[in-house]
Amino acid sequence: MFTQLSGDTISPITSAHNTINNEIEGLNALREALNGSLKEPFEKAISIIQAAKGRVIVTGMGKSGHIARKISATMASTGTPSFFVHPGEASHGDLGMIRDVDVVLAMSWSGETAELASIISYTRRFKVPLIGMSANANSTLAKQSDIHLCLPKVEEACPHGLAPTTSCILQLAMGDTLSIALLEGHGFTAHDFKIFHPGGSLGASLQYVRDLMHTGDSLPLIKANTRMSEVILIMSQKGFGCVGVLNEDGLLTGMVTDGDLRRNLSDDLLTRSVDQVMTKDPKTLSPDILVPTAIEMLNSASITSIFVVENRRPIGLLHMHDFLRVGVA
Structure with a gap:
């Protein structure tokens, strides 16, 4: 049964429309931010990644971690070397996967994810460039980052405001904007794409x-x-x-x-x-x-x-x- 907080019933289709409309509003807010407060930090983030001789290490916990994995996979498949490091495993040896020639992209909607502490500390100690992505400009992640991508604060599509929904869409969209800007920046072609996607119908469609x-x-x-x-x-x-x-x-x-x-x-x-x-x-x-x-x-x-x-x-x-x-x- 689909119910509103008032107890009135709501149809599944109405619920679906509400969710999509909420997420569209979030994306519109992100687009506006890219024309304003996000413009300069976004361009700086692209410059830092392009100048790096190593990989983009993407990290995040919980739902942000799931999005981080996807962003890393998108970057890797479009010509920007990248892999995901789980913040919980980082303090148990995986910090050794991060080098001073890399760039770390750390994601946390609140910017206060405790599990990110070891990675943040490691990047500060060894001067690894840190790009933070959160919706809190006053958060620990924002203050510690070399570049902070401050996402607009939006309401979740969840009627209780608890389940990460719209926030995940914004994180994913932000990751896609970085990935595609980097792709276009280094002239990644369909031929290059085919090299990383040889299997399935996608690989077949990239044949000449x-x-x-x-x-x-x-x-x-x-x-x-x-x-x-x-x-x-x-x-x-x-x-x-x-x-x-x-x-x-x-x-x-x-x-x-x-x-x-x-x-x-x-x-x-x-x-x-x-x-x-x-x-x-x-x-x-x-x-x-x-x-x-x-x-x-x-x-x-x-x-x-x-x-x-x-x-x-x-x-x-x-x-x-x-x-x-x-x-x-």
Whole structure:
């Protein structure tokens, strides 16, 4: 049963809307802060991290710790070396994981999390840059930090104001802003992203056309002026439902598809020249574009096969089935 503090019942959907609206208000407050009080410390935090020769050590306790793990993982996967250190384990040997070339990002909504004391003390003793993130500008964490990212104080979505909800959203969003600003700052590309994400559908979607295309003898290619009887034979043998037409210089000038055959059905089809049937100047792909872009091109053109060319010379062929095979379509 969903109840308000007054005892009146509230529907699950109304509760959901209330939660989302509360969290949106929190994010709006964070955006405003980034245009005001947070602007300078945010830019300084980015500069400190960019100048560091080591890693970003992210730490936090409880719900802040869960968010800290995610932030660290996001940084590590987008080109900013990072790992999470549990504050409870830090005083039992894990402080040795932190070096003076690193930067520590410590998170605590109140800024008074007792378990962070050993890490804070360690950074002060060994001059490790400390970036604090809390909602209390007068907290111990804020006062001890080299840079303090003071988040706006917001009401939790929890009707009792107890369960960390909106506060976690703000911490996560702040971590994402740091991660993406750092990504863009060091020119992290989709190719770099692929290196850190080789598995699953995400890894597959980060492949390039040249990674999937058919090449060599498997390509259905014929010369201009070839009779359609031979064209149909090549189409059947290669199994792609198409044939590329080359001029005397080996450049792709046309393409015959199953659709072209249907549109040109006649008694003399087999004796006609491919030049009379082919689609001239067909759409092609570069081998160095990402697979999602290639899928969009095929879908937009309502085609199932496309040749990959370099300087108009066909070097490969992609079929929609190739995308299905690797799980990206």
